[in-house]
Amino acid sequence: MKKFVKVYNDIMTYIALVCLLGFVISVLIQVFSRTFLPFFPSWTEEAARYLFIYMVAFGGSVAVRKNEYVGVEILSDMLPEKAQRILKIAxxxxxxxxxxxxxxxxxxxxALIKYRMVSTAMQIPMQYVYGSLLVFFGLLVFSYILEIILVLTKQDTRE
Known part of the structure; x- marks a missing residue:
């Protein structure tokens, strides 16, 4: 199980990094062209937005696994270990x-209703943009289930 979770985290991290790299490149193209060129491509703003959305979608599951979401632990730290596990599972x-x-x-x-719409500049179907909701929340559900299993079996795979 630990190996599967590590491979899963690595895959999600690499995909999020690719989206981050694409986001940065798109923004740099936009800034360079607006500053130094007489024209600028219209697709860079949309590409940056969509890559950012997917970066968050894939990075969200990694945040669950690495326990990087904001949480208040002052009260739960006062509880006995068994009560902490029960609270965490709940x-x-x-x-x-x-x-x-x-x-x-x-x-x-x-995601299913917006299949006829296309984006303004890139002319891609909006179902792929709204599909990020499916990716994000699907990966969150999967990551939470993995985390529940790991807490129940008392395995810790945090890096």
């Missing part, structure tokens, strides 16, 4: 259920 279950709820509603509300 919180993870609540977060997984909430993410699953948003996943189901975002599928019908955005």
């Amino acid at each position: 919180i993870l279950i609540a977060l997984a259920v909430f993410s699953g709820y948003v996943l189901i509603n975002s599928t019908m509300g955005f």
Whole structure:
């Protein structure tokens, strides 16, 4: 299980890094062309926005696994170890259920309905943009389930 979780984290990290690199390149092209050229490509702003959205989508699951989301632990640290584990599992279950709820509603509300629309500058179908909701919340649900399993089996794979 530890090896699977490590490979999963590595894959999500690399995909998020590729999106970050594309985002930075797109912004640099935009800044350079607006500063030094008489014209600028219109697609760079949209590309930067969409790459940023997908970077957050893939990076979110890594944040769950590395416990990097903001949390208040002052009260839970006062509890005995068994109560801490129970509280952590309850919180993870609540977060997984909430993410699953948003996943189901975002599928019908955005990703499937917007298939006819295209973006203004890049002319790509908006279903790929709104599909980031499916990716983000799907990966969150999967990551929370992995985390619940690891807490129940008392395995810690944090790096």
